[in-house]
Amino acid sequence: MRLGRMTNPSLLAREFADTGxxxxxxxxxxxxxxxxxxxxxxPEASLETMIETMDREHIELILSAPHSALFDPVGGNRxxxxxxxxxxxxxxxxxVVNPHYDHDLERDLAEFDSVGGYIGFKVLPDYHxxxxxxxxxxxxxxxxxxxxxxxxSHTWGHSPYNPPQMIAELSREYGxxxxxxxxxxxxxxxxxxxxxxxQPNVYLELCDTGRLSGMIGKMVREAGAEKVLFGTDFPxxxxxxxxxxxxxxxxxxxxxxxxxxxxxxxxxxx
Amino acid sequence: xxxxxSSCAIGYKTVNYEVVNHENFLVREKVKQARxxxxxxxxxDFCGIDGAVVSHQTMADVDPDYGNRFVMEEVAKAxxxxxxxxxxxxPVTEAQYAPERLFPAMKASGVKMLRAYPERNxxxxxxxxxxxxxxxxxxxxxxLYLSPSEGWPMIYEVLKEYPxxxxxxxxxxxxxxxxxxxxxxxAYGNVYIESGDMQTAGEIKxxxxxxxxxxxxxxxxxxxxxxxxxLAALLGSGIGREExxxxxxxxxxxxxxxxxx
Numbered sequence: 130m131r132l133g134r135m136t137n138p139s140l141l142a143r144e145f146a147d148t149g150x151x152x153x154x155x156x157x158x159x160x161x162x163x164x165x166x167x168x169x170x171x172p173e174a175s176l177e178t179m180i181e182t183m184d185r186e187h188i189e190l191i192l193s194a195p196h197s198a199l200f201d202p203v204g205g206n207r208x209x210x211x212x213x214x215x216x217x218x219x220x221x222x223x224x225v226v227n228p229h230y231d232h233d234l235e236r237d238l239a240e241f242d243s244v245g246g247y248i249g250f251k252v253l254p255d256y257h258x259x260x261x262x263x264x265x266x267x268x269x270x271x272x273x274x275x276x277x278x279x280x281x282s283h284t285w286g287h288s289p290y291n292p293p294q295m296i297a298e299l300s301r302e303y304g305x306x307x308x309x310x311x312x313x314x315x316x317x318x319x320x321x322x323x324x325x326x327x328q329p330n331v332y333l334e335l336c337d338t339g340r341l342s343g344m345i346g347k348m349v350r351e352a353g354a355e356k357v358l359f360g361t362d363f364p365x366x367x368x369x370x371x372x373x374x375x376x377x378x379x380x381x382x383x384x385x386x387x388x389x390x391x392x393x394x395x396x397x398x399x
Numbered sequence: 400x401x402x403x404x405s406s407c408a409i410g411y412k413t414v415n416y417e418v419v420n421h422e423n424f425l426v427r428e429k430v431k432q433a434r435x436x437x438x439x440x441x442x443x444d445f446c447g448i449d450g451a452v453v454s455h456q457t458m459a460d461v462d463p464d465y466g467n468r469f470v471m472e473e474v475a476k477a478x479x480x481x482x483x484x485x486x487x488x489x490p491v492t493e494a495q496y497a498p499e500r501l502f503p504a505m506k507a508s509g510v511k512m513l514r515a516y517p518e519r520n521x522x523x524x525x526x527x528x529x530x531x532x533x534x535x536x537x538x539x540x541x542x543l544y545l546s547p548s549e550g551w552p553m554i555y556e557v558l559k560e561y562p563x564x565x566x567x568x569x570x571x572x573x574x575x576x577x578x579x580x581x582x583x584x585x586a587y588g589n590v591y592i593e594s595g596d597m598q599t600a601g602e603i604k605x606x607x608x609x610x611x612x613x614x615x616x617x618x619x620x621x622x623x624x625x626x627x628x629x630l631a632a633l634l635g636s637g638i639g640r641e642e643x644x645x646x647x648x649x650x651x652x653x654x655x656x657x658x659x660x
Contacts, residue, residue, distance in 0.1 A: 130400060130634055130643065132447025142627075146447060149635045169575040173601035182600060185637060286426075315418075315426045337573060340598070341418065342622040343431025365575070366598040373631020377446050 141385050142376040151372065154386055155189040157393035158368055160281060160311060160336045160360025163195035163208060174364045176212050180219060186368055190393075191220055194251035194281070198225035206237065213246030221397070223251035223281055228265035238272055248397060249279030249307075254290035256283070261295040274303040279396065281309040281334070286316025293321045300324075300331045307331075307396055309358060313338045313348070326352040332392070336360040339371050345378035345388075354384035358392055401648040403450045403482075404626065406544070406569045406593045406618035408432075409439050409473045410456035418623050419548045419596075421572035432456075432622045436473040436481060439621075443480070446626045450480040452512060452618075452651070454544075458486040459516050464495070471508055484512045484544060487536075489522045489529040498535035505541075506660040512567075514544040517553060524553055526560050533557070537564045540657045542591070546570035551579045558587050565654065569593040570620050575602065584610040591654070594646065595620030595629050603636040603646075612642035616651050 132146045145151050165174050173182055183191065193212065198205035209222035224237065224247055241247055250269050254261045261282055273280055280299075284291050293314040300308045313333045314321040325333045325348075333356055339345050348357050359375065361368045375385055416430045433439035436453075443451055453474065458466025463486035474481045485505065490497035495504075505511070513536065517524040524545075526533065536543060542565045547554055558564060566589065568580065573596060583590045584606070595618045597603060606615055617633055619626040633646060 130402075130647075132402070134444055134449060135447030136444045137446065145631060146634060149637070169599070170577040171575060171599060172577075172605045178601075186635065315420070315428060318428060337420070338428070340624050340628045341416075341428055341430045342625045344428075344625070346431070364600045366573070367600040367602070367632050367636075369635035370598045370628045370632040372635075373627040373629070374625050375627075376631060377625065377627025379445070 137377055137379075139376060139382050139385065141382050145372070145376055150185070151187055154390060155187050156359060156368065156372065156389045158188055158191045158361050158363055159309060159358045159393055160334055161191040161193040161363040162199070162365065163193050163212060164197055166196045166365070167200075169365065171364050176215070179364055180216060182364070182368075183219060186372075188368055189219070189390075191363065192223060192248060192281070193220055194223040194225050199251075199253055199256070202227045202230040210244060213244070217245060221246045221248045223247070223249055223279070225251045225253070226266065226269050227257055228252075228259040228263060229257065231265070234268065238268075241272075249273060249281065251281045253283045255285055255288055258290060260289065261291045262298060270299065270303050270306065274305045277305050277307070279307045279309060281311050283311045284314040284321070285312065286314045286318070286320070293317055293324055296331060297324050297328065300328050304330060309334045309360075311360070312336050318344065322348055322352045325356040332356050332358050332396075334358045334360040335371055335374070335388075336362045336366070339374045345375055346380060349378070349380045349384055354380065354387045355392055357388045358396075359389045400644045401449045402447065402617060402630075403452065403648040403651055404443065404448050404619050404621065405452045405567070405616040405651050406595055407439060407451040407621045408454050408456050409436060410434065410469065412456050413460045416623065419546070419570055419572040421574035422547050423550055424572070430622045436476040440477055440480065442621065442626060446630055448626065448630070449648070450482065452482045452484060454484050454486070454514060458514065459519050463488050463520065478509075482512075483508065483510050484514050485510050486514045486516060487532065488520060490532050491529065496532060498532055501532070502535070502539065502660050511655050511658045511660070512542045512544065518549045524557050533561055533564065537561045539659045540565055540589075541660075542567050542654050542658075544569055547576075547579065548572070554583070558583065558590065562587055563589055565589040565591070567591045567593055567616060569595060569618060570623065571596050573598060575599040577602070581609070584614055590614070591616055591650070593618035593620065594633060595624050597629065597632060603633060604638055607638050607642050612638065612645040613650055615646045617646050617648070
């Protein structure tokens with residue numbers, strides 16, 4: 130659709146507006162899930178449908194933690210292993226830790242390095258009602274720190290379980306890990322932005338918060354484009370929605386490319 | 400094909416800003432707002448949007464009368480691109496909202512759409528609370544903007560009493576609303592949804608397939624959302640050109656043409 134009035138100088142935005150797709154730049158989505166979720170209806174939640182959407186929207190790669198892994202302590206983490214095996218070039222996985230159960234943890238950690246596609250851990254303290262700095266997470270932090278893995282944690286401002294201040298504490302203690310501030314701590318994004326700017330191993334992640342008017346511009350101005358990662362909660366949310374938030378945020382095309390792709394490439398060593 | 404944003408606000412909120420994350424769940428964050436019409440027009444131009452339906456933040460934060468005056472001041476700066484909405488109150492207390500006074504004032508000011516904030520203004524949006532106005536709004540086919548930010552029962556109840564009421568749902572939060580909205584689309588022919596919070600993957604295409612593209616109005620709910628997100632979700636939704644044109648502006652223009660003042 131030709132947007133005749135558009136004053137946004139971004140060529141990537143123009144390309145998207147004209148064609149409904151960003152052909153010239155692939156995308157890596159650092160925060161995705163998979164499968165149905167109790168609280169909301171997701172018409173495109175199956176793996177096959179997600180792959181179709183990825184093809185349509187030029188998403189090269191997703192990093193995923195299926196809903197089953199987030200909420201089923203027994204069957205969890207099977208779904209992502211199957212997905213990574215089926216689509217090794219399109220799906221990488223976070224191993225999800227539920228701090229209330231450790232019955233399979235040592236077995237899974239022993240297998241971790243031999244499972245193709247794991248890039249780190251996903252934790253969900255607000256939902257699991259257990260603090261990010263709690264002792265039960267120590268084992269995976271040590272494991273991840275030894276290997277230089279990623280930790281994607283749900284973060285939320287003023288939360289008793291996963292406020293950004295806890296990421297600050299952990300990121301100083303575990304300097305070889307990379308911490309992704311899932312959602313960038315809505316309600317305390319100013320703190321999150323300051324932390325990402327100051328702490329080399331902490332990154333902002335756009336899911337949810339990136340939609341807010343002016344937010345992406347502020348993140349880039351204050352923390353730098355190299356500290357902002359594209360994430361969407363896909364299949365909850367259509368990656369195009371967040372892409373539009375980036376394309377029309379007023380930042381330059383080079384900064385856009387870093388956010389949607391090159392920062393992730395660098396972190397993944399690909 | 401024109402693009403009209405069916406939901407933008409001008410002015411500064413008292414508190415910048417309470418964002419509905421999902422219904423009944425607010426996040427307080429600082430967002431980039433538009434102080435006046437000029438700043439909103441700059442946002443619209445940046446995104447290539449031709450026009451916008453606007454409210455004024457003071458409608459909810461100060462008083463409906465106060466905000467209704469301010470929105471007219473701002474719209475007057477660009478009447479070819481900005482389209483006003485007014486906020487209503489129960490005529491039993493504020494007589495100026497009785498239809499025999501409100502409708503001529505709307506006609507004189509070029510206002511074709513209304514909004515209601517029953518929780519904020521502390522009244523019941525119901526036949527008992529303000530039936531003398533709601534029945535006339537329904538008959539005149541005046542679109543009424545309603546947000547389920549405080550929950551869905553109020554919206555279900557008012558539609559049960561006024562099944563032909565033209566309602567535009569907006570500011571409904573991030574989590575998919577389909578289990579609430581699809582039954583309303585099925586039961587009531589005049590229920591529409593503004594697309595600002597419509598983030599769920601595949602949702603636009605699915606609503607078009609199940610209920611028709613006529614039920615969606617492009618909108619951003621700026622400044623709660625940046626305009627670029629909903630814009631890209633629409634342009635990249637994979638729907639046909641005719642459906643895209645309906646959502647972009649034709650549905651809104653059709654609703655305006657049906658208003659009888």
